[in-house]
Amino acid sequence: MTLELIEEPAAWRAMLDACRTKGQRVGLVPTMGALHAGHLSLIRRAAADCDVVTLTDYVNPLQFGPTEDLAAYPRDLDRDCRLAGEAGAEVVFAPTTAELWPESPRTSVRVEGLTEVMEGSSRPGHFDGVATVVAKLFALAGPCWAYFGEKDFQQLAVIRRMVADLSLPIEVIGCPTVRDPDGLALSSRNAYLTSDERGAAARIYYALLAGKRAIEDDGVDDPQLVSQAMADALAAGAHFELDYAEVAHPDDLTRPKRVQGEVRLLIAARLGRARLIDNIAATAPGPTEGGIP
Protein backbone atom coordinates (compact mmCIF):
# COMPACT_ATOMS: atom_id res chain seq x y z
CA MET A 1 0.00 0.00 0.00
CA THR A 2 1.49 3.32 -1.04
CA LEU A 3 1.10 6.42 1.06
CA GLU A 4 -2.18 8.23 0.52
CA LEU A 5 -2.45 11.96 1.19
CA ILE A 6 -5.96 13.07 2.21
CA GLU A 7 -7.07 16.66 2.74
CA GLU A 8 -10.82 16.25 3.05
CA PRO A 9 -12.14 15.31 6.52
CA ALA A 10 -15.07 13.23 5.22
CA ALA A 11 -12.78 11.28 2.89
CA TRP A 12 -10.40 10.53 5.74
CA ARG A 13 -13.23 9.28 7.96
CA ALA A 14 -14.66 7.16 5.14
CA MET A 15 -11.29 5.57 4.45
CA LEU A 16 -10.69 4.64 8.08
CA ASP A 17 -14.28 3.38 8.43
CA ALA A 18 -13.61 1.12 5.45
CA CYS A 19 -10.46 -0.21 7.14
CA ARG A 20 -12.40 -1.02 10.32
CA THR A 21 -15.15 -2.68 8.33
CA LYS A 22 -12.46 -5.04 6.98
CA GLY A 23 -11.54 -5.79 10.59
CA GLN A 24 -8.37 -3.71 10.56
CA ARG A 25 -7.08 -1.94 13.64
CA VAL A 26 -6.37 1.72 12.92
CA GLY A 27 -3.34 3.44 14.42
CA LEU A 28 -3.37 7.24 14.67
CA VAL A 29 -0.34 9.50 15.13
CA PRO A 30 -1.45 13.13 15.54
CA THR A 31 1.34 15.58 14.68
CA MET A 32 1.86 19.17 13.65
CA GLY A 33 4.25 17.99 10.93
CA ALA A 34 7.94 18.92 10.84
CA LEU A 35 8.56 15.25 11.51
CA HIS A 36 11.66 14.15 13.38
CA ALA A 37 12.86 10.80 14.69
CA GLY A 38 10.54 11.12 17.69
CA HIS A 39 7.47 11.17 15.44
CA LEU A 40 8.93 8.36 13.36
CA SER A 41 9.29 6.20 16.47
CA LEU A 42 5.55 6.74 17.12
CA ILE A 43 4.74 5.71 13.56
CA ARG A 44 6.93 2.61 13.78
CA ARG A 45 5.30 1.65 17.08
CA ALA A 46 1.84 2.18 15.57
CA ALA A 47 2.80 0.12 12.53
CA ALA A 48 3.90 -2.71 14.81
CA ASP A 49 0.60 -2.64 16.75
CA CYS A 50 -1.95 -1.83 14.03
CA ASP A 51 -3.05 -2.90 10.54
CA VAL A 52 -3.16 0.57 9.09
CA VAL A 53 -1.44 3.73 10.34
CA THR A 54 -2.55 7.27 9.67
CA LEU A 55 -0.63 10.38 10.53
CA THR A 56 -2.31 13.73 10.95
CA ASP A 57 -0.17 16.64 9.80
CA TYR A 58 -1.89 19.84 10.85
CA VAL A 59 -0.53 22.93 12.57
CA ASN A 60 -3.45 23.62 14.90
CA PRO A 61 -3.96 27.37 15.34
CA LEU A 62 -6.16 26.86 18.42
CA GLN A 63 -3.20 25.82 20.54
CA PHE A 64 -1.02 28.84 19.74
CA GLY A 65 -1.26 32.01 21.78
CA PRO A 66 -1.46 35.38 20.00
CA THR A 67 2.26 36.05 20.59
CA GLU A 68 3.44 32.54 19.80
CA ASP A 69 5.16 31.01 16.78
CA LEU A 70 2.19 29.90 14.63
CA ALA A 71 3.43 31.63 11.49
CA ALA A 72 7.04 30.57 12.02
CA TYR A 73 6.24 26.95 12.90
CA PRO A 74 8.22 24.74 10.48
CA ARG A 75 6.20 23.11 7.67
CA ASP A 76 7.30 20.66 4.97
CA LEU A 77 4.49 18.34 3.93
CA ASP A 78 6.38 16.61 1.09
CA ARG A 79 9.21 15.65 3.39
CA ASP A 80 6.73 14.60 6.12
CA CYS A 81 4.91 12.29 3.69
CA ARG A 82 8.13 10.67 2.53
CA LEU A 83 9.37 10.09 6.08
CA ALA A 84 5.97 8.89 7.32
CA GLY A 85 5.70 6.41 4.48
CA GLU A 86 9.19 5.07 5.12
CA ALA A 87 8.33 4.62 8.81
CA GLY A 88 5.23 2.59 7.99
CA ALA A 89 2.29 5.00 7.67
CA GLU A 90 -0.27 4.37 4.92
CA VAL A 91 -2.30 7.57 5.20
CA VAL A 92 -1.45 11.22 5.91
CA PHE A 93 -4.36 13.50 6.77
CA ALA A 94 -3.32 17.09 6.12
CA PRO A 95 -6.40 19.32 6.01
CA THR A 96 -6.38 23.05 5.56
CA THR A 97 -7.92 25.04 8.40
CA ALA A 98 -10.76 26.00 6.06
CA GLU A 99 -11.50 22.32 5.47
CA LEU A 100 -11.26 21.37 9.11
CA TRP A 101 -13.19 24.35 10.50
CA PRO A 102 -15.47 25.73 7.77
CA GLU A 103 -16.81 28.04 10.45
CA SER A 104 -14.64 29.40 13.22
CA PRO A 105 -15.26 26.93 16.06
CA ARG A 106 -17.28 27.97 19.08
CA THR A 107 -16.89 24.66 20.84
CA SER A 108 -13.96 24.00 23.13
CA VAL A 109 -12.93 21.10 25.31
CA ARG A 110 -11.28 21.85 28.64
CA VAL A 111 -9.67 19.52 31.16
CA GLU A 112 -9.63 21.27 34.51
CA GLY A 113 -6.94 20.75 37.09
CA LEU A 114 -4.39 19.34 34.64
CA THR A 115 -4.21 22.37 32.38
CA GLU A 116 -3.62 25.32 34.68
CA VAL A 117 -0.12 24.35 35.84
CA MET A 118 3.24 24.33 34.03
CA GLU A 119 2.62 24.63 30.27
CA GLY A 120 -0.94 25.76 30.96
CA SER A 121 0.28 28.52 33.24
CA SER A 122 2.86 29.72 30.71
CA ARG A 123 0.59 29.28 27.70
CA PRO A 124 -3.01 30.24 28.65
CA GLY A 125 -5.55 28.44 26.48
CA HIS A 126 -2.92 26.14 24.98
CA PHE A 127 -4.39 22.91 26.32
CA ASP A 128 -7.95 23.92 25.49
CA GLY A 129 -6.73 24.23 21.91
CA VAL A 130 -4.96 20.88 22.09
CA ALA A 131 -7.92 19.06 23.68
CA THR A 132 -10.36 20.60 21.21
CA VAL A 133 -8.46 19.66 18.06
CA VAL A 134 -7.56 16.22 19.37
CA ALA A 135 -11.21 15.56 20.27
CA LYS A 136 -12.13 16.54 16.72
CA LEU A 137 -9.41 14.43 15.12
CA PHE A 138 -10.50 11.49 17.30
CA ALA A 139 -14.12 11.97 16.22
CA LEU A 140 -13.10 12.04 12.56
CA ALA A 141 -10.72 9.09 12.85
CA GLY A 142 -13.17 6.91 14.74
CA PRO A 143 -12.21 4.06 17.09
CA CYS A 144 -8.43 3.64 16.99
CA TRP A 145 -5.19 3.38 18.89
CA ALA A 146 -3.59 6.80 19.22
CA TYR A 147 0.12 7.37 19.84
CA PHE A 148 1.60 10.33 21.70
CA GLY A 149 5.15 11.01 22.84
CA GLU A 150 6.00 11.36 26.52
CA LYS A 151 8.05 14.40 25.48
CA ASP A 152 4.81 16.38 25.85
CA PHE A 153 3.99 14.69 29.12
CA GLN A 154 1.37 17.14 30.32
CA GLN A 155 -0.38 16.94 26.95
CA LEU A 156 -0.43 13.15 27.25
CA ALA A 157 -1.98 13.39 30.74
CA VAL A 158 -4.60 15.86 29.46
CA ILE A 159 -5.54 13.62 26.55
CA ARG A 160 -5.72 10.49 28.72
CA ARG A 161 -8.07 12.31 31.08
CA MET A 162 -10.23 13.69 28.27
CA VAL A 163 -10.57 10.22 26.74
CA ALA A 164 -11.58 8.73 30.10
CA ASP A 165 -14.01 11.52 31.04
CA LEU A 166 -15.75 11.59 27.65
CA SER A 167 -15.55 7.79 27.08
CA LEU A 168 -13.93 8.32 23.70
CA PRO A 169 -13.38 5.01 21.85
CA ILE A 170 -9.63 5.57 21.73
CA GLU A 171 -6.74 3.56 23.16
CA VAL A 172 -4.11 6.14 24.14
CA ILE A 173 -0.52 4.89 23.96
CA GLY A 174 2.27 6.98 25.49
CA CYS A 175 5.71 6.38 23.95
CA PRO A 176 9.20 7.17 25.27
CA THR A 177 10.91 10.41 24.34
CA VAL A 178 13.53 10.09 21.60
CA ARG A 179 16.78 11.94 22.25
CA ASP A 180 19.80 13.03 20.31
CA PRO A 181 23.06 11.36 21.37
CA ASP A 182 23.83 14.21 23.78
CA GLY A 183 20.42 13.80 25.47
CA LEU A 184 18.44 16.66 23.91
CA ALA A 185 14.84 15.60 23.43
CA LEU A 186 13.83 15.80 19.79
CA SER A 187 11.40 18.62 19.04
CA SER A 188 10.36 20.49 15.94
CA ARG A 189 11.21 23.66 17.82
CA ASN A 190 14.88 22.61 18.06
CA ALA A 191 15.05 24.02 14.52
CA TYR A 192 14.94 27.48 16.09
CA LEU A 193 18.29 26.94 17.87
CA THR A 194 21.50 28.52 16.61
CA SER A 195 24.43 26.15 16.54
CA ASP A 196 25.80 27.65 19.77
CA GLU A 197 22.44 27.23 21.43
CA ARG A 198 22.17 23.70 20.12
CA GLY A 199 25.49 22.93 21.80
CA ALA A 200 24.09 24.08 25.14
CA ALA A 201 20.54 22.75 24.80
CA ALA A 202 21.14 19.27 26.22
CA ARG A 203 21.68 20.88 29.61
CA ILE A 204 17.93 20.69 30.11
CA TYR A 205 18.25 16.92 30.12
CA TYR A 206 21.23 17.05 32.49
CA ALA A 207 19.19 19.23 34.83
CA LEU A 208 16.42 16.60 34.82
CA LEU A 209 19.03 13.94 35.58
CA ALA A 210 20.31 16.09 38.47
CA GLY A 211 16.78 16.09 39.89
CA LYS A 212 16.54 12.34 39.40
CA ARG A 213 19.87 11.79 41.21
CA ALA A 214 18.73 13.99 44.08
CA ILE A 215 15.68 11.74 44.53
CA GLU A 216 17.12 8.35 43.74
CA ASP A 217 20.71 8.61 45.01
CA ASP A 218 20.56 11.31 47.67
CA GLY A 219 17.09 10.50 49.01
CA VAL A 220 15.85 14.08 48.74
CA ASP A 221 12.10 13.95 49.34
CA ASP A 222 11.29 17.66 49.51
CA PRO A 223 10.00 18.64 46.05
CA GLN A 224 11.20 22.19 46.60
CA LEU A 225 14.78 20.96 47.00
CA VAL A 226 14.50 18.74 43.95
CA SER A 227 13.25 21.71 41.92
CA GLN A 228 16.15 23.75 43.23
CA ALA A 229 18.65 21.04 42.24
CA MET A 230 17.26 21.11 38.70
CA ALA A 231 17.27 24.91 38.55
CA ASP A 232 20.87 25.04 39.79
CA ALA A 233 21.99 22.49 37.23
CA LEU A 234 20.32 24.47 34.47
CA ALA A 235 21.71 27.79 35.67
CA ALA A 236 25.24 26.39 35.46
CA GLY A 237 24.86 26.65 31.67
CA ALA A 238 24.31 30.28 30.86
CA HIS A 239 21.68 31.56 28.42
CA PHE A 240 18.73 29.59 29.78
CA GLU A 241 15.73 31.45 31.08
CA LEU A 242 13.99 28.97 33.37
CA ASP A 243 10.20 28.85 33.19
CA TYR A 244 9.62 26.01 35.63
CA ALA A 245 11.40 22.97 37.09
CA GLU A 246 8.69 20.86 38.67
CA VAL A 247 8.08 17.61 40.51
CA ALA A 248 4.63 16.20 39.82
CA HIS A 249 2.44 13.16 40.30
CA PRO A 250 2.47 11.36 36.94
CA ASP A 251 -1.34 11.13 36.68
CA ASP A 252 -2.81 14.38 37.94
CA LEU A 253 0.36 16.52 37.73
CA THR A 254 -0.09 17.92 41.23
CA ARG A 255 3.04 18.66 43.24
CA PRO A 256 3.39 16.07 46.03
CA LYS A 257 4.05 17.19 49.58
CA ARG A 258 6.84 14.60 49.74
CA VAL A 259 8.43 12.66 46.93
CA GLN A 260 7.14 9.09 47.18
CA GLY A 261 7.00 6.32 44.62
CA GLU A 262 7.20 7.39 40.99
CA VAL A 263 7.09 11.07 40.14
CA ARG A 264 7.66 13.06 36.99
CA LEU A 265 10.29 15.77 36.71
CA LEU A 266 9.47 18.48 34.18
CA ILE A 267 11.41 21.50 32.95
CA ALA A 268 10.60 24.32 30.58
CA ALA A 269 13.14 26.98 29.64
CA ARG A 270 13.80 29.50 26.93
CA LEU A 271 17.01 29.34 24.98
CA GLY A 272 17.27 32.12 22.42
CA ARG A 273 14.16 32.02 20.21
CA ALA A 274 13.22 28.54 21.33
CA ARG A 275 11.11 27.49 24.28
CA LEU A 276 12.16 23.94 25.16
CA ILE A 277 10.41 21.42 27.40
CA ASP A 278 11.49 18.02 28.62
CA ASN A 279 10.68 15.52 31.36
CA ILE A 280 11.74 12.21 32.85
CA ALA A 281 10.51 9.78 35.49
CA ALA A 282 12.15 9.36 38.87
CA THR A 283 11.36 6.88 41.62
CA ALA A 284 11.93 7.55 45.29
CA PRO A 285 13.72 4.76 47.13
CA GLY A 286 11.96 2.85 49.90
CA PRO A 287 8.32 2.21 50.72
CA THR A 288 5.77 4.29 48.87
CA GLU A 289 3.22 4.36 51.68
CA GLY A 290 2.65 3.11 55.17
CA GLY A 291 6.38 2.96 55.87
CA ILE A 292 8.07 4.58 58.83
CA PRO A 293 9.03 8.08 57.69
Added chain:
Amino acid sequence: MTLELIEEPAAWRAMLDACRTKGQRVGLVPTMGALHAGHLSLIRRAAADCDVVTLTDYVNPLQFGPTEDLAAYPRDLDRDCRLAGEAGAEVVFAPTTAELWPESPRTSVRVEGLTEVMEGSSRPGHFDGVATVVAKLFALAGPCWAYFGEKDFQQLAVIRRMVADLSLPIEVIGCPTVRDPDGLALSSRNAYLTSDERGAAARIYYALLAGKRAIEDDGVDDPQLVSQAMADALAAGAHFELDYAEVAHPDDLTRPKRVQGEVRLLIAARLGRARLIDNIAATAPGPTEGGIP
Protein backbone atom coordinates in the same frame (compact mmCIF):
# COMPACT_ATOMS: atom_id res chain seq x y z
CA MET B 1 -36.81 -7.88 19.94
CA THR B 2 -37.85 -7.17 23.50
CA LEU B 3 -36.66 -4.14 25.37
CA GLU B 4 -33.20 -4.50 26.83
CA LEU B 5 -32.15 -2.46 29.87
CA ILE B 6 -28.41 -1.77 30.01
CA GLU B 7 -26.59 -0.05 32.88
CA GLU B 8 -22.97 -0.65 31.94
CA PRO B 9 -21.44 1.83 29.45
CA ALA B 10 -19.13 -0.71 27.79
CA ALA B 11 -22.02 -3.17 27.32
CA TRP B 12 -24.13 -0.45 25.70
CA ARG B 13 -21.33 0.52 23.30
CA ALA B 14 -20.69 -3.14 22.43
CA MET B 15 -24.35 -3.75 21.69
CA LEU B 16 -24.67 -0.75 19.39
CA ASP B 17 -21.36 -1.63 17.68
CA ALA B 18 -22.79 -5.07 17.00
CA CYS B 19 -25.91 -3.50 15.46
CA ARG B 20 -23.78 -1.33 13.15
CA THR B 21 -21.65 -4.31 12.18
CA LYS B 22 -24.87 -5.94 10.97
CA GLY B 23 -25.48 -2.84 8.86
CA GLN B 24 -28.19 -1.44 11.12
CA ARG B 25 -28.73 2.28 11.55
CA VAL B 26 -28.83 3.24 15.23
CA GLY B 27 -31.29 5.84 16.50
CA LEU B 28 -30.52 7.57 19.79
CA VAL B 29 -33.00 9.45 21.99
CA PRO B 30 -31.21 11.06 24.95
CA THR B 31 -33.58 11.79 27.84
CA MET B 32 -33.54 12.39 31.57
CA GLY B 33 -36.41 9.92 31.93
CA ALA B 34 -39.86 10.90 33.25
CA LEU B 35 -41.07 10.16 29.73
CA HIS B 36 -44.07 11.97 28.32
CA ALA B 37 -45.70 12.04 24.90
CA GLY B 38 -43.00 14.44 23.64
CA HIS B 39 -40.29 11.86 24.27
CA LEU B 40 -42.46 9.15 22.80
CA SER B 41 -42.84 11.14 19.60
CA LEU B 42 -39.03 11.25 19.36
CA ILE B 43 -38.84 7.48 19.84
CA ARG B 44 -41.52 6.86 17.23
CA ARG B 45 -39.72 9.13 14.77
CA ALA B 46 -36.43 7.34 15.48
CA ALA B 47 -38.10 3.97 15.05
CA ALA B 48 -39.44 5.08 11.66
CA ASP B 49 -35.96 6.23 10.51
CA CYS B 50 -33.67 3.63 12.09
CA ASP B 51 -33.21 -0.11 12.48
CA VAL B 52 -32.64 -0.07 16.21
CA VAL B 53 -33.56 2.64 18.71
CA THR B 54 -31.91 3.25 22.04
CA LEU B 55 -33.11 5.62 24.70
CA THR B 56 -30.80 7.02 27.34
CA ASP B 57 -32.48 7.55 30.69
CA TYR B 58 -30.09 9.45 32.92
CA VAL B 59 -30.63 12.49 35.11
CA ASN B 60 -27.37 14.31 34.41
CA PRO B 61 -26.14 16.11 37.53
CA LEU B 62 -23.71 18.25 35.50
CA GLN B 63 -26.55 20.30 34.02
CA PHE B 64 -28.22 21.18 37.33
CA GLY B 65 -27.15 24.24 39.28
CA PRO B 66 -26.58 23.94 43.04
CA THR B 67 -30.00 25.44 43.84
CA GLU B 68 -31.91 23.54 41.14
CA ASP B 69 -34.21 20.54 41.27
CA LEU B 70 -31.78 17.62 40.82
CA ALA B 71 -33.05 15.71 43.86
CA ALA B 72 -36.72 16.44 43.11
CA TYR B 73 -36.49 15.65 39.40
CA PRO B 74 -39.12 12.95 38.68
CA ARG B 75 -37.78 9.42 38.16
CA ASP B 76 -39.63 6.21 37.23
CA LEU B 77 -37.43 3.83 35.25
CA ASP B 78 -39.92 0.94 35.12
CA ARG B 79 -42.59 3.15 33.61
CA ASP B 80 -40.05 4.72 31.23
CA CYS B 81 -38.99 1.27 29.97
CA ARG B 82 -42.56 0.18 29.38
CA LEU B 83 -43.46 3.38 27.50
CA ALA B 84 -40.22 3.37 25.49
CA GLY B 85 -40.75 -0.23 24.45
CA GLU B 86 -44.33 0.48 23.38
CA ALA B 87 -43.12 3.44 21.31
CA GLY B 88 -40.57 1.32 19.47
CA ALA B 89 -37.30 1.45 21.43
CA GLU B 90 -35.26 -1.75 21.72
CA VAL B 91 -32.64 -0.59 24.24
CA VAL B 92 -32.71 1.66 27.31
CA PHE B 93 -29.34 2.81 28.65
CA ALA B 94 -29.77 3.84 32.29
CA PRO B 95 -26.36 4.05 33.96
CA THR B 96 -25.73 5.16 37.50
CA THR B 97 -23.53 8.21 37.90
CA ALA B 98 -20.85 5.94 39.43
CA GLU B 99 -20.88 3.81 36.26
CA LEU B 100 -20.85 6.75 33.91
CA TRP B 101 -18.26 8.83 35.78
CA PRO B 102 -16.09 6.49 37.89
CA GLU B 103 -14.04 9.58 38.67
CA SER B 104 -15.58 13.01 38.97
CA PRO B 105 -15.10 14.46 35.47
CA ARG B 106 -12.56 17.20 34.89
CA THR B 107 -13.35 17.53 31.21
CA SER B 108 -16.05 19.87 30.00
CA VAL B 109 -17.34 20.87 26.59
CA ARG B 110 -18.42 24.46 26.05
CA VAL B 111 -20.12 26.09 23.08
CA GLU B 112 -19.42 29.80 23.24
CA GLY B 113 -21.85 32.40 21.99
CA LEU B 114 -24.89 30.11 22.08
CA THR B 115 -24.78 29.35 25.77
CA GLU B 116 -24.53 32.70 27.52
CA VAL B 117 -27.98 34.00 26.57
CA MET B 118 -31.48 33.00 27.71
CA GLU B 119 -31.27 29.64 29.51
CA GLY B 120 -27.51 30.04 29.81
CA SER B 121 -27.92 33.41 31.47
CA SER B 122 -30.51 32.11 33.93
CA ARG B 123 -28.74 28.80 34.53
CA PRO B 124 -24.95 29.37 34.55
CA GLY B 125 -23.06 26.23 33.58
CA HIS B 126 -26.23 24.46 32.44
CA PHE B 127 -25.23 24.10 28.80
CA ASP B 128 -21.67 23.09 29.64
CA GLY B 129 -23.23 20.23 31.58
CA VAL B 130 -25.55 19.37 28.70
CA ALA B 131 -22.81 19.51 26.06
CA THR B 132 -20.44 17.46 28.19
CA VAL B 133 -22.84 14.62 28.92
CA VAL B 134 -24.19 14.59 25.37
CA ALA B 135 -20.64 14.45 23.97
CA LYS B 136 -20.00 11.49 26.25
CA LEU B 137 -23.24 9.71 25.34
CA PHE B 138 -22.46 10.29 21.66
CA ALA B 139 -18.96 8.84 22.12
CA LEU B 140 -20.39 5.77 23.86
CA ALA B 141 -23.23 5.29 21.37
CA GLY B 142 -21.01 5.65 18.30
CA PRO B 143 -22.20 6.82 14.87
CA CYS B 144 -25.97 7.26 14.99
CA TRP B 145 -28.95 9.47 14.32
CA ALA B 146 -29.85 11.43 17.45
CA TYR B 147 -33.28 12.90 18.13
CA PHE B 148 -33.94 16.04 20.18
CA GLY B 149 -37.14 18.01 20.73
CA GLU B 150 -37.48 21.60 19.56
CA LYS B 151 -39.03 22.28 22.99
CA ASP B 152 -35.47 22.78 24.22
CA PHE B 153 -34.58 24.90 21.21
CA GLN B 154 -31.44 26.44 22.60
CA GLN B 155 -30.16 23.02 23.65
CA LEU B 156 -30.78 21.76 20.11
CA ALA B 157 -28.80 24.69 18.67
CA VAL B 158 -25.94 24.06 21.12
CA ILE B 159 -25.79 20.37 20.24
CA ARG B 160 -25.92 21.03 16.49
CA ARG B 161 -23.03 23.43 16.83
CA MET B 162 -20.99 21.05 19.00
CA VAL B 163 -21.50 18.24 16.51
CA ALA B 164 -20.39 20.47 13.62
CA ASP B 165 -17.39 21.98 15.43
CA LEU B 166 -16.09 18.63 16.72
CA SER B 167 -17.04 16.65 13.59
CA LEU B 168 -18.93 14.12 15.69
CA PRO B 169 -20.31 11.24 13.58
CA ILE B 170 -23.87 12.06 14.56
CA GLU B 171 -26.88 13.08 12.50
CA VAL B 172 -28.85 15.48 14.71
CA ILE B 173 -32.61 15.50 14.08
CA GLY B 174 -34.77 18.22 15.64
CA CYS B 175 -38.42 17.24 16.16
CA PRO B 176 -41.51 19.40 16.70
CA THR B 177 -42.70 20.19 20.20
CA VAL B 178 -45.64 18.09 21.37
CA ARG B 179 -48.39 20.05 23.15
CA ASP B 180 -51.39 19.29 25.29
CA PRO B 181 -54.74 20.20 23.70
CA ASP B 182 -54.67 23.64 25.34
CA GLY B 183 -51.24 24.35 23.87
CA LEU B 184 -48.96 23.72 26.86
CA ALA B 185 -45.70 22.18 25.71
CA LEU B 186 -45.11 18.80 27.31
CA SER B 187 -42.32 18.79 29.90
CA SER B 188 -41.34 16.57 32.77
CA ARG B 189 -41.38 19.69 34.91
CA ASN B 190 -45.11 20.17 34.29
CA ALA B 191 -45.45 17.59 37.07
CA TYR B 192 -44.54 20.38 39.50
CA LEU B 193 -47.68 22.38 38.63
CA THR B 194 -50.68 22.46 40.95
CA SER B 195 -54.00 22.03 39.19
CA ASP B 196 -54.66 25.79 39.35
CA GLU B 197 -51.24 26.49 37.87
CA ARG B 198 -51.78 23.84 35.21
CA GLY B 199 -54.95 25.65 34.21
CA ALA B 200 -52.96 28.86 33.68
CA ALA B 201 -49.79 27.35 32.21
CA ALA B 202 -50.83 27.34 28.54
CA ARG B 203 -50.66 31.11 28.61
CA ILE B 204 -46.96 30.80 27.80
CA TYR B 205 -47.97 29.37 24.45
CA TYR B 206 -50.56 32.10 23.90
CA ALA B 207 -47.88 34.69 24.63
CA LEU B 208 -45.67 33.10 21.95
CA LEU B 209 -48.59 33.23 19.55
CA ALA B 210 -49.09 36.92 20.41
CA GLY B 211 -45.48 37.54 19.39
CA LYS B 212 -45.99 35.55 16.20
CA ARG B 213 -49.10 37.57 15.33
CA ALA B 214 -47.25 40.82 15.96
CA ILE B 215 -44.63 39.76 13.40
CA GLU B 216 -46.75 37.96 10.84
CA ASP B 217 -50.03 39.89 10.96
CA ASP B 218 -49.08 43.34 12.26
CA GLY B 219 -45.69 43.54 10.56
CA VAL B 220 -43.85 44.52 13.75
CA ASP B 221 -40.14 44.31 12.95
CA ASP B 222 -38.66 45.76 16.14
CA PRO B 223 -37.64 42.80 18.32
CA GLN B 224 -38.11 44.93 21.42
CA LEU B 225 -41.77 45.47 20.54
CA VAL B 226 -42.26 41.78 19.80
CA SER B 227 -40.76 40.91 23.18
CA GLN B 228 -43.06 43.46 24.80
CA ALA B 229 -46.11 41.96 23.07
CA MET B 230 -45.18 38.54 24.46
CA ALA B 231 -44.52 39.91 27.94
CA ASP B 232 -47.85 41.77 27.95
CA ALA B 233 -49.73 38.67 26.88
CA LEU B 234 -48.07 36.65 29.62
CA ALA B 235 -48.70 39.31 32.27
CA ALA B 236 -52.41 39.22 31.50
CA GLY B 237 -52.44 35.87 33.30
CA ALA B 238 -51.34 36.49 36.86
CA HIS B 239 -48.84 34.31 38.73
CA PHE B 240 -46.16 34.21 36.05
CA GLU B 241 -42.73 35.55 36.82
CA LEU B 242 -41.20 36.26 33.41
CA ASP B 243 -37.57 35.34 32.93
CA TYR B 244 -37.22 36.30 29.28
CA ALA B 245 -39.31 36.74 26.15
CA GLU B 246 -36.85 36.80 23.26
CA VAL B 247 -36.64 37.06 19.50
CA ALA B 248 -33.62 35.22 18.12
CA HIS B 249 -31.98 34.04 14.92
CA PRO B 250 -32.75 30.32 14.74
CA ASP B 251 -29.12 29.26 14.20
CA ASP B 252 -26.92 31.41 16.40
CA LEU B 253 -29.63 32.67 18.79
CA THR B 254 -28.53 36.29 18.51
CA ARG B 255 -31.18 38.98 18.70
CA PRO B 256 -31.65 40.52 15.24
CA LYS B 257 -31.68 44.29 14.83
CA ARG B 258 -34.84 43.94 12.75
CA VAL B 259 -37.09 40.93 12.39
CA GLN B 260 -36.47 39.50 8.92
CA GLY B 261 -37.13 36.07 7.50
CA GLU B 262 -37.57 33.25 10.01
CA VAL B 263 -36.90 33.93 13.67
CA ARG B 264 -37.48 32.00 16.84
CA LEU B 265 -39.59 33.32 19.70
CA LEU B 266 -38.61 31.98 23.10
CA ILE B 267 -40.10 32.43 26.57
CA ALA B 268 -39.08 31.27 30.03
CA ALA B 269 -41.20 31.97 33.10
CA ARG B 270 -41.72 30.68 36.59
CA LEU B 271 -45.12 29.47 37.64
CA GLY B 272 -45.20 28.33 41.25
CA ARG B 273 -42.44 25.74 41.75
CA ALA B 274 -42.01 25.16 38.03
CA ARG B 275 -39.80 26.99 35.59
CA LEU B 276 -41.34 26.56 32.17
CA ILE B 277 -39.82 27.24 28.74
CA ASP B 278 -41.35 27.18 25.29
CA ASN B 279 -40.66 28.50 21.79
CA ILE B 280 -42.14 28.70 18.30
CA ALA B 281 -41.05 29.87 14.85
CA ALA B 282 -42.30 33.07 13.23
CA THR B 283 -41.66 34.40 9.76
CA ALA B 284 -41.64 38.08 8.89
CA PRO B 285 -43.65 38.99 5.80
CA GLY B 286 -41.92 40.41 2.73
CA PRO B 287 -38.38 40.24 1.41
CA THR B 288 -35.74 38.89 3.77
CA GLU B 289 -32.86 40.85 2.28
CA GLY B 290 -32.06 43.30 -0.42
CA GLY B 291 -35.61 44.65 -0.47
CA ILE B 292 -36.53 48.32 -0.12
CA PRO B 293 -37.02 48.92 3.60
